[in-house]
Amino acid sequence: MTNHAPPAGLRSDQMFINFGPQHPSTHGVLRIALTVEGEVVVKGDPDIGYLHRGMEKLFEARTYSQGLMLTDRFDYISAMHNNLGYCLAVERLAGIQAPLRAQYLRVLVAELNRIASHLVFFGTFAVDMGAFTPFLYAFREREMIMDLFEELCGGRLLYTYMRFGGVSADLPAGWAGKCTEFLNFFEPRLKEYDTLLSGNPIFKSRTEGVGVISAERAVSWGLSGPILRASGVNYDVRKNDPYCVYDKLDFKAVVLQNGSCWDRYYCRMLEMGESLKISRQCLAALASAELTPGEIVAKGVPKMFKAAPGQAYAHVEASRGDLGFYAVSDGGMNPFRMHVRGPSFINVAILQEMLGGCKIADVVAILGSLDIVLGEVDR
Amino acid sequence: MKNYIDFVADASWNTLKGLWVTLKFLFLPSITVQYPTEKIVPYPRFRGMLAYDAELCIACGMCVRACPSRCIALAKAAPPPAPPPAADGQPAAPAVKAGPKIEWYTIDYGRCNFCGLCEESCPTKPKAVWHSLDYEAVFSTREEMVRRWKRGDGPWGTVKRSADAQPSAISDQIHIQDMPVRK
Ligand code: SF4
Ligand code: SF4
Numbered sequence: 270m271t272n273h274a275p276p277a278g279l280r281s282d283q284m285f286i287n288f289g290p291q292h293p294s295t296h297g298v299l300r301i302a303l304t305v306e307g308e309v310v311v312k313g314d315p316d317i318g319y320l321h322r323g324m325e326k327l328f329e330a331r332t333y334s335q336g337l338m339l340t341d342r343f344d345y346i347s348a349m350h351n352n353l354g355y356c357l358a359v360e361r362l363a364g365i366q367a368p369l370r371a372q373y374l375r376v377l378v379a380e381l382n383r384i385a386s387h388l389v390f391f392g393t394f395a396v397d398m399g400a401f402t403p404f405l406y407a408f409r410e411r412e413m414i415m416d417l418f419e420e421l422c423g424g425r426l427l428y429t430y431m432r433f434g435g436v437s438a439d440l441p442a443g444w445a446g447k448c449t450e451f452l453n454f455f456e457p458r459l460k461e462y463d464t465l466l467s468g469n470p471i472f473k474s475r476t477e478g479v480g481v482i483s484a485e486r487a488v489s490w491g492l493s494g495p496i497l498r499a500s501g502v503n504y505d506v507r508k509n510d511p512y513c514v515y516d517k518l519d520f521k522a523v524v525l526q527n528g529s530c531w532d533r534y535y536c537r538m539l540e541m542g543e544s545l546k547i548s549r550q551c552l553a554a555l556a557s558a559e560l561t562p563g564e565i566v567a568k569g570v571p572k573m574f575k576a577a578p579g580q581a582y583a584h585v586e587a588s589r590g591d592l593g594f595y596a597v598s599d600g601g602m603n604p605f606r607m608h609v610r611g612p613s614f615i616n617v618a619i620l621q622e623m624l625g626g627c628k629i630a631d632v633v634a635i636l637g638s639l640d641i642v643l644g645e646v647d648r
Numbered sequence: 649m650k651n652y653i654d655f656v657a658d659a660s661w662n663t664l665k666g667l668w669v670t671l672k673f674l675f676l677p678s679i680t681v682q683y684p685t686e687k688i689v690p691y692p693r694f695r696g697m698l699a700y701d702a703e704l705c706i707a708c709g710m711c712v713r714a715c716p717s718r719c720i721a722l723a724k725a726a727p728p729p730a731p732p733p734a735a736d737g738q739p740a741a742p743a744v745k746a747g748p749k750i751e752w753y754t755i756d757y758g759r760c761n762f763c764g765l766c767e768e769s770c771p772t773k774p775k776a777v778w779h780s781l782d783y784e785a786v787f788s789t790r791e792e793m794v795r796r797w798k799r800g801d802g803p804w805g806t807v808k809r810s811a812d813a814q815p816s817a818i819s820d821q822i823h824i825q826d827m828p829v830r831k
Binding site: 334335425461572 | 655658659662663665666668669670679690691693694695712713714716731761762763764765769779
């Protein structure tokens, strides 16, 4: 935690600036304490905790099934992944296995949610870089995904869709058709985004070669997700520790080499294409004869759920990286301890090393390319 | 110098390409909805404001236990007086038709997460507590957020049941399903 007062020993040609917590480019309540010398940042310290709600403690005061609703509120841009990670951890604790149809449904909604989440990144990063139009397009497409989710589970942002041993609802009639229609609509849009932004020289000159993270630094700071893969490290939980049905699906982990802001951006754009492929495969599998109609919740999971004493860890590849849940049970109705490894929280830490020496305009580019969600940073 | 001119030319060309993309959408119908003159009717599973029906409720308290935020509180009604013991040779008097089994029931909307766990746990059919499609809720004080039903009150509200809610034909409302670009 940084000190709120300007640092001692500030020279008279230097200036101390509070970047945030109320700054439109921080996408939430993050404060960065910047010391600048002219236009060059001497030192930047991220200061977190403005959105702290004590979530890990709140789990201890709720039963397992009630805790599900808390997980929605970590990374509220991709709540499905949080639901999934939590359910996997509790299922591992209790030794429950979700039926196959439920697993496909989980993967399907998780990948759709990844697209929606990367679209938010695409739109807001473009706005940070001074291009406004992509934002409108990104939110148009995201709205369609949210409509699909609304029809499926009733929530537009905070889904509470998963249940222990499965999911809460099967696909409504006609949903698969609408989803295919969306995917068909979305596929050509990705090319459009490239025309609008990815190949634009103005955008490129603001992001290429800016905020480079070497593979070594990325690993030693414990980064994960697209940020890590953009630095040339091939690590994707979906590949390296497959959960649900990811080992049966055909996709590749996107890896880029340079680790600059542009690579982090483009990594996410390519990932949307992969998510699209996964979604199509899931839809095909869900429509196949052996899975329709199938069970969507494992049998015999009691409403008032009690896990045997023990501990379990499960992690998923969320939109922002490796999201892990560590559950400890003492045999009671409530978890004894629930620890969350939030990728945004760990990813934001590298800012203190990256910001020193860069230009003040690049602070926004670097912060935007890390794509943090403050709900997950602070919890 | 040459580099500079190349860069400007490249940037302009790419900007034009970007403008061409936006131009293609210029003549398509608008996808925005002019709230509040136009309103979207959500899908049947939408989790809007909670509604409650005291006639159906059996006061089992499952919703109270399911709720993560302790929004719901209730009190059971006293059991109806036992019918008088049957006199010899006479059939037993028919049981008095009991009123609602519930004395009072409150939902604190200020705490509600709209998570649907209470509706899911309610054992009656149709559900005695359920999410309506109502998404417009305005309260001016904290006390108003706590909605209370007690014996003798009329129905909880005027909202429609989501299970059979056919979106009502209000002419100024757009149905989300009818939006051409929202398929
Ligand atoms: S919707 Fe969730 S938070 Fe609201 S009353 Fe029901 S269980 Fe409680
Ligand atoms: S769960 Fe349903 S029936 Fe039981 S008390 Fe709540 S509203 Fe009434």
